Amino acid sequence: MTSPAEVRAACRAGHDLPTSGLAPGYTQANLVVLPRDWAYDMLLFAQRNPQPVPLLDVTDAGSPRTALAPDADLRTDLPRYRVWRDGELAGEPTDVRDLWTGDLVAFLVGCSFTFETALLDAGVPVRNIEQGRNVSMYRTNRPCRPAGRLSGPLVVSMRPVPGELVPTAVQVTARMPQVHGAPVHVGAPASLGIADLAAPDFGDPVRAADGDVPVFWACGVTPQAALMASRPPFAITHAPGHMFVTDVPDAAHRRP
Amino acid sequence: MTSPAEVRAACRAGHDLPTSGLAPGYTQANLVVLPRDWAYDMLLFAQRNPQPVPLLDVTDAGSPRTALAPDADLRTDLPRYRVWRDGELAGEPTDVRDLWTGDLVAFLVGCSFTFETALLDAGVPVRNIEQGRNVSMYRTNRPCRPAGRLSGPLVVSMRPVPGELVPTAVQVTARMPQVHGAPVHVGAPASLGIADLAAPDFGDPVRAADGDVPVFWACGVTPQAALMASRPPFAITHAPGHMFVTDVPDAAHRRP
Numbered sequence: 001m002t003s004p005a006e007v008r009a010a011c012r013a014g015h016d017l018p019t020s021g022l023a024p025g026y027t028q029a030n031l032v033v034l035p036r037d038w039a040y041d042m043l044l045f046a047q048r049n050p051q052p053v054p055l056l057d058v059t060d061a062g063s064p065r066t067a068l069a070p071d072a073d074l075r076t077d078l079p080r081y082r083v084w085r086d087g088e089l090a091g092e093p094t095d096v097r098d099l100w101t102g103d104l105v106a107f108l109v110g111c112s113f114t115f116e117t118a119l120l121d122a123g124v125p126v127r128n129i130e131q132g133r134n135v136s137m138y139r140t141n142r143p144c145r146p147a148g149r150l151s152g153p154l155v156v157s158m159r160p161v162p163g164e165l166v167p168t169a170v171q172v173t174a175r176m177p178q179v180h181g182a183p184v185h186v187g188a189p190a191s192l193g194i195a196d197l198a199a200p201d202f203g204d205p206v207r208a209a210d211g212d213v214p215v216f217w218a219c220g221v222t223p224q225a226a227l228m229a230s231r232p233p234f235a236i237t238h239a240p241g242h243m244f245v246t247d248v249p250d251a252a253h254r255r256p
Numbered sequence: 257m258t259s260p261a262e263v264r265a266a267c268r269a270g271h272d273l274p275t276s277g278l279a280p281g282y283t284q285a286n287l288v289v290l291p292r293d294w295a296y297d298m299l300l301f302a303q304r305n306p307q308p309v310p311l312l313d314v315t316d317a318g319s320p321r322t323a324l325a326p327d328a329d330l331r332t333d334l335p336r337y338r339v340w341r342d343g344e345l346a347g348e349p350t351d352v353r354d355l356w357t358g359d360l361v362a363f364l365v366g367c368s369f370t371f372e373t374a375l376l377d378a379g380v381p382v383r384n385i386e387q388g389r390n391v392s393m394y395r396t397n398r399p400c401r402p403a404g405r406l407s408g409p410l411v412v413s414m415r416p417v418p419g420e421l422v423p424t425a426v427q428v429t430a431r432m433p434q435v436h437g438a439p440v441h442v443g444a445p446a447s448l449g450i451a452d453l454a455a456p457d458f459g460d461p462v463r464a465a466d467g468d469v470p471v472f473w474a475c476g477v478t479p480q481a482a483l484m485a486s487r488p489p490f491a492i493t494h495a496p497g498h499m500f501v502t503d504v505p506d507a508a509h510r511r512p
Contacts, residue, residue, distance in 0.1 A: 040296040043303065047311055055303055060404075148316075 028243035030220035041148035052222035062102035087231030137202035141193025152226030160208035284499035286476035297404035308478035318358035324502035336495035343487030393458035397449025408482030416464035
């Protein structure tokens with residue numbers, strides 16, 4: 001499946017597919033859906049924490065439509081969702097039409113899958129793709145700037161990068177601030193409060209090659225960590241690795 | 257007055273000073289203050305229209321404090337304010353302490369004064385500074401993307417730039433997206449719906465030199481035009497040209 005519309009049609013038909021590598025060259029997005037009463041806190045949380053929460057679009061309350069893919073339906077077109085009640089995981093359905101009300105606002109947040117294509121184009125190997133695994137993600141000891149009732153730790157994704165290519169990886173991703181931008185940290189996981197790289201909090205462990213250095217980027221799972229910490233009565237998100245595939249080319253996020 | 261704190265202290269003492277050229281090298285900001293009930297619409301309007309409304313900070317409801325200048329008080333530290341009731345101008349006080357309630361949220365929006373220093377550094381003359389005038393600003397025929405109850409036209413600032421320096425002006429400002437970024441239009445005011453450059457909707461007329469071309473940037477007065485069009489019951493803004501001077505160096509907005 002090479003077009004975003006094909007991927008979304010497959011999801012709508014009930015296929016449950018991790019989206020890494022699908023519709024290459026098109027932007028993928030994290031999803032967070034909250035009641036209108038919590039939407040202001042989420043919007044402010046994003047404004048105050050733009051590196052982990054780069055907003056690509058926010059829907060009108062009740063609408064399942066987004067400017068990122070005008071023919072898509074956010075209630076059916078992701079492969080798998082997570083439903084949260086009072087900050088606890090309450091289900092992982094493949095369709096949320098029965099849960100959608102006129103009170104819900106959807107936030108679409110940039111995803112680092114988008115810059116993986118740019119890294120590969122620049123000759124930087126992406127170990128999680130080579131190994132066919134989800135990227136490793138970790139809660140850090142760095143708090144996000146709180147917004148109203150929402151607070152929580154910065155979550156990072158980690159990619160092992162050959163030491164001589166770290167400067168390239170920094171420069172390539174710095175040009176893409178809408179999908180997390182430059183790394184937040186290089187090389188010393190303990191100073192982020194990460195005790196064991198082999199035990200990620202989200203996603204899969206990824207093996208480093210000899211000479212690889214761990215490079216950490218702000219991660220779009222940060223809002224999920226804030227939901228778990230702040231416990232809104234109801235929320236829907238994508239399931240990790242099961243992103244919304246948009247019609248927006250990756251290149252739209254690369255600045256000159 | 258060369259330091260931001262000196263400018264703010266003078267404002268607090270009652271001096272009414274246009275801020276163009278004051279505290280050079282420090283970021284100046286547009287101010288929009290709205291009741292909490294309208295704050296979500298404003299925050300969403302900014303998210304959907306980042307070029308005219310680049311948010312630098314949003315306060316907690318009721319707080320006159322901003323992370324952009326921790327010792328400042330937003331109720332006293334601007335030289336002049338505008339008070340709006342039902343979208344109509346209701347006053348231009350120099351202090352809004354008596355109008356401030358626990359229900360108000362302040363939005364600080366990037367200002368193009370910030371990139372004028374960068375233009376001068378790059379050898380691009382800034383005619384409004386040469387002529388000691390406020391920049392010329394115009395309502396355009398381009399609608400912003402609406403957000404809830406807020407809608408209105410894009411407002412642009414115009415600077416006459418020598419034709420051979422237009423590419424430099426584009427590149428210099430493109431590196432500063434937090435203060436409106438690259439121009440939205442070059443050279444043909446009629447296609448923006450601007451009939452007469454000598455009759456700006458805000459600010460002063462500015463004379464072009466021979467060989468100058470009009471260059472248009474998205475403008476932080478856009479939210480004021482939205483207030484006039486959308487008529488919230490109450491709002492406070494800065495008076496045009498009377499900005500909030502922050503402690504943030506201009507260079508913080510220039511990307512590498």
